[in-house]
Amino acid sequence: MSFEDWMALNQLYSDYAIAVDSGRWDSWPEFFIEDCSYRLQPRENYDRGFPLATLSFESKGMLKDRVYGIQETLFHDPYYQRHVVGTPVIRKLEAGRIHAEANYAVFRTKLSGLSTVYNVGRTIDEVVRTEAGFKFASRLVIYDSEMIPNSIIYPI
Amino acid sequence: MNAPHLETPPIPLSSLRWERGTSRIPFAAYNDPELHKRELQRFFYDKHWCYVGLEAEIPKPGDFKRTNVGERSVLLVRAMDSAIHVVENACAHRGVAFCRERHGNRDAFVCPYHQWNYALDGRLRGVPMRHGVKRDGVVQGGMPADFKLADHGLTKLKVAVRGGVVFASFDHQVESFEDFLGPDILRYFDRLFDGRKLHVLGYNRQRIPGNWKLMQENIKDPYHPGLLHTWFVVFGLWRADNQSQMVMDAKGRHAAMISTRGNAGTVSEVSRVSSFKQTMNLHDPRFLDIVPEPWWNGPTAVMTTLFPSVILQQQVNSVSTRQIIPDGHGHFDFVWTHFGFEDDTPEMTQRRLRQANLFGPAGFVSADDGEVIEFSQETFEAKPGHRTLVELGGDEVANTDHMVTETLIRGMYRYWREVMES
Ligand code: FES
Ligand SMILES: [Fe+2]
Numbered sequence: 089m090s091f092e093d094w095m096a097l098n099q100l101y102s103d104y105a106i107a108v109d110s111g112r113w114d115s116w117p118e119f120f121i122e123d124c125s126y127r128l129q130p131r132e133n134y135d136r137g138f139p140l141a142t143l144s145f146e147s148k149g150m151l152k153d154r155v156y157g158i159q160e161t162l163f164h165d166p167y168y169q170r171h172v173v174g175t176p177v178i179r180k181l182e183a184g185r186i187h188a189e190a191n192y193a194v195f196r197t198k199l200s201g202l203s204t205v206y207n208v209g210r211t212i213d214e215v216v217r218t219e220a221g222f223k224f225a226s227r228l229v230i231y232d233s234e235m236i237p238n239s240i241i242y243p244i
Numbered sequence: 245m246n247a248p249h250l251e252t253p254p255i256p257l258s259s260l261r262w263e264r265g266t267s268r269i270p271f272a273a274y275n276d277p278e279l280h281k282r283e284l285q286r287f288f289y290d291k292h293w294c295y296v297g298l299e300a301e302i303p304k305p306g307d308f309k310r311t312n313v314g315e316r317s318v319l320l321v322r323a324m325d326s327a328i329h330v331v332e333n334a335c336a337h338r339g340v341a342f343c344r345e346r347h348g349n350r351d352a353f354v355c356p357y358h359q360w361n362y363a364l365d366g367r368l369r370g371v372p373m374r375h376g377v378k379r380d381g382v383v384q385g386g387m388p389a390d391f392k393l394a395d396h397g398l399t400k401l402k403v404a405v406r407g408g409v410v411f412a413s414f415d416h417q418v419e420s421f422e423d424f425l426g427p428d429i430l431r432y433f434d435r436l437f438d439g440r441k442l443h444v445l446g447y448n449r450q451r452i453p454g455n456w457k458l459m460q461e462n463i464k465d466p467y468h469p470g471l472l473h474t475w476f477v478v479f480g481l482w483r484a485d486n487q488s489q490m491v492m493d494a495k496g497r498h499a500a501m502i503s504t505r506g507n508a509g510t511v512s513e514v515s516r517v518s519s520f521k522q523t524m525n526l527h528d529p530r531f532l533d534i535v536p537e538p539w540w541n542g543p544t545a546v547m548t549t550l551f552p553s554v555i556l557q558q559q560v561n562s563v564s565t566r567q568i569i570p571d572g573h574g575h576f577d578f579v580w581t582h583f584g585f586e587d588d589t590p591e592m593t594q595r596r597l598r599q600a601n602l603f604g605p606a607g608f609v610s611a612d613d614g615e616v617i618e619f620s621q622e623t624f625e626a627k628p629g630h631r632t633l634v635e636l637g638g639d640e641v642a643n644t645d646h647m648v649t650e651t652l653i654r655g656m657y658r659y660w661r662e663v664m665e666s
Binding site: 128130132133136138139140141142143144145146147148149150152153157160161162163164165234235236237238239240241 | 346347444445446447448449450451452453472473474475478526527528530531577582593597598600601604605606608611612614615616618619
């Protein structure tokens with residue numbers, strides 16, 4: 089992998105984290121190609137081969153529908169989230185496609201509340217080269233956290 | 245260890261102020277620690293059946309799953325002869341909750357502390373140094389002569405299996421599971437669990453900072469879905485004038501909320517799903533790719549609350565059990581087990597998984613339930629002398645053929661008072 093690609097890949101991971109922490113939800117689907125997959129899955133299901141995911145989206149359209157849900161229909165306590173994402177590990181390089189993984193931790197801060205560890209795990213990703221730069225073809229977000237602290241509203 | 249239960253001492257329930265039957269519920273019912281202990285004893289440990297899992301979770305001999313009845317840890321086990329047992333995860337010796345895995349396969353349970361060895365049905369098989377240890381020809385120590393293995397098994401729960409679902413009770417005198425449900429609720433239980441083999445699709449687990457009863461109330465409350473769950477309304481899945489029925493068992497403890505969408509969709513109708521607002525369309529209509537199934541026999545959604553421990557969900561093609569595990573008065577754990585049926589096509593499995601996006605701790609129409617429960621509990625803590633108001637549809641307890649009522653909540657508290665105040 090070229091130095092430029094490595095830089096661009098790291099930039100993608102950082103930009104994604106900043107976007108989902110910023111509250112600009114509309115920017116989230118734009119990190120994906122049209123025909124994409126985003127799955128947020130408990131480690132328990134992943135390890136045991138159960139297909140159920142907490143969120144399972146199969147297209148950029150579904151991500152946009154989620155954004156609409158966050159903005160317009162899902163009543164929730166407002167909160168800040170803050171991702172801390174590790175350096176991606178390259179698992180495999182194919183023509184135009186990078187298989188990578190990264191650890192992450194998300195902290196949640198509710199208004200008038202303490203900052204707490206919210207969700208912890210790793211992402212298993214496929215990144216593809218497009219005319220608009222690197223995009224995620226697939227993000228499988230596997231969380232260790234055994235209990236979701238009430239709810240998950242915003243994208244991890 | 246099958247000792248009789250110690251009755252919790254009566255506490256001044258008279259300090260709870262009830263008005264108009266059970267249509268005004270004292271906040272203290274949600275946060276008094278003594279009441280909580282009494283609830284555990286009277287609802288979770290005595291005279292009730294609690295949900296522990298699906299047969300499909302332990303398909304093979306030796307399979308086990310760790311779960312809870314109330315706040316006690318229990319193991320759902322399939323023995324070598326395929327019989328299903330539920331035993332308490334508490335060593336008869338010094339109480340160690342010996343099983344730490346959440347699931348697995350074993351031919352025996354061994355407590356790590358002193359290696360007491362239990363058969364899968366809970367019988368104690370052996371105890372190290374039972375007959376003492378010999379030194380210089382002299383036997384030192386050992387268990388007393390009258391120590392009998394048979395007296396010291398794991399606490400066994402009574403087990404009921406119906407339609408592939410397993411319930412357990414610490415109370416061996418409990419009425420039959422069928423009598424416990426009563427004929428009207430049993431009908432809806434059997435509609436969902438009609439004997440077809442189930443297969444597990446996976447779990448979701450959330451910890452909700454509220455009293456466990458609030459989740460029972462949430463699913464006995466047809467007032468909120470069309471109001472809180474905007475998503476339901478925007479995408480045409482819920483209307484307050486949908487044909488519906490609220491049905492309780494004779495005691496008012498269990499209930500079913502049954503509703504039928506006006507235009508139960510075919511695939512083609514749904515793929516053009518147009519909303520309430522007419523302008524709102526899903527970018528990806530597959531979220532609502534609803535295909536009616538023959539076993540529905542009409543209703544498109546039946547939400548069944550079995551008191552105290554579980555909710556059975558059928559919302560169009562998404563089916564799950566939602567187990568309530570109380571933990572202190574301040575929060576409860578809510579465990580979702582999504583499943584399908586043996587005769588599901590791959591397309592149907594995919595559809596159930598896709599529609600699962602609506603439910604669970606992040607679901608379009610469920611995440612907000614946990615949120616409002618948390619906010620209710622905040623007020624209960626801050627203002628224990630106050631009360632809620634559940635008077636939609638009056639103050640009586642009766643089945644209805646509409647959803648503009650809070651009668652099911654009143655029914656649950658009528659039962660709660662009967663049991664708690666006796
Ligand atoms: S506590 Fe289990 S063997 Fe001693
Ligand atoms: Fe709800």
